[in-house]
Amino acid sequence: MTRKTLTLVPLFLLSLSGCQRREDSLTAEEAAQASEELQVGSTAESLSGQAIEVGTHFTIGGAVEAAANDVKAFVNSQMACADVTLSGHTLTIEYGAHDVCLWNGKTITGTHEITVTKTDASEVVVDHVWTNLSNGTHELSGTAHVTWNSADPSRHVQHDLTWTRLRDGRTGHGTGDRVQKPLNGDLTVGFTETGDRTWDGARGHWALGIDDLEMRWVDPIPQAGTLTLETPFDKTVTVAFERKDADTIAMTFHGPRGSITIDVNKL
Numbered sequence: 001m002t003r004k005t006l007t008l009v010p011l012f013l014l015s016l017s018g019c020q021r022r023e024d025s026l027t028a029e030e031a032a033q034a035s036e037e038l039q040v041g042s043t044a045e046s047l048s049g050q051a052i053e054v055g056t057h058f059t060i061g062g063a064v065e066a067a068a069n070d071v072k073a074f075v076n077s078q079m080a081c082a083d084v085t086l087s088g089h090t091l092t093i094e095y096g097a098h099d100v101c102l103w104n105g106k107t108i109t110g111t112h113e114i115t116v117t118k119t120d121a122s123e124v125v126v127d128h129v130w131t132n133l134s135n136g137t138h139e140l141s142g143t144a145h146v147t148w149n150s151a152d153p154s155r156h157v158q159h160d161l162t163w164t165r166l167r168d169g170r171t172g173h174g175t176g177d178r179v180q181k182p183l184n185g186d187l188t189v190g191f192t193e194t195g196d197r198t199w200d201g202a203r204g205h206w207a208l209g210i211d212d213l214e215m216r217w218v219d220p221i222p223q224a225g226t227l228t229l230e231t232p233f234d235k236t237v238t239v240a241f242e243r244k245d246a247d248t249i250a251m252t253f254h255g256p257r258g259s260i261t262i263d264v265n266k267l
Contacts, residue, residue, distance in 0.1 A: 030231065044138050054071070063119070064118065067116040089116045125147050191214075207230040209226075213227070220266050225240075247265050
């Protein structure tokens, strides 16, 4: 669910490099570096997010072994391409073991281990481990600890990932801690997200703060909230979102000495 929001920052970075000419603003080269780092990291996070969804298909409240078996049955029914084994409450999936596995038109390979740790009525905990999970353009290895809270409907995702862009070997390592909730209590409408991502890439250390983003599925960008990017160039940039009317959302980029506002219409 984060893919739409995280890929917005490069647009603003490139806009700033062309509109602000001050020494403490991002240069065109710095903006391009930031854009590339965000895109590579966001693609890797999106890949892990799709994999997390695989482990959500079980009945809450039963034994963890039964929940893991439910996930196994789901994967077997949907992915004849994969080899699936179960040991206790840990499921291991090898994508592409029998045939080509596709997600959103991309070929998926690699190994995915899912451990159902807790299935209480109030809280569900699932742990994920990926080894060389790839969609043909990027590859990642790492972990995610995912907690669902039904008392206060939300999903808490903590990840630790290492990724590689396969065409040029560009690598990165990052962690994240994010909480997602249904927007106004209705996930069919959209979601809110708060948290952070940090990672180390080719040019140094980056940090992205995510503050009360509100995303509706029908909109191209968030309707509220803020993204704050701290760069290895000792410069911080912020993007704020505000709905103006039913079809238009204003995005305001705040740089070191100025701001830029762009209206985005969903049509």
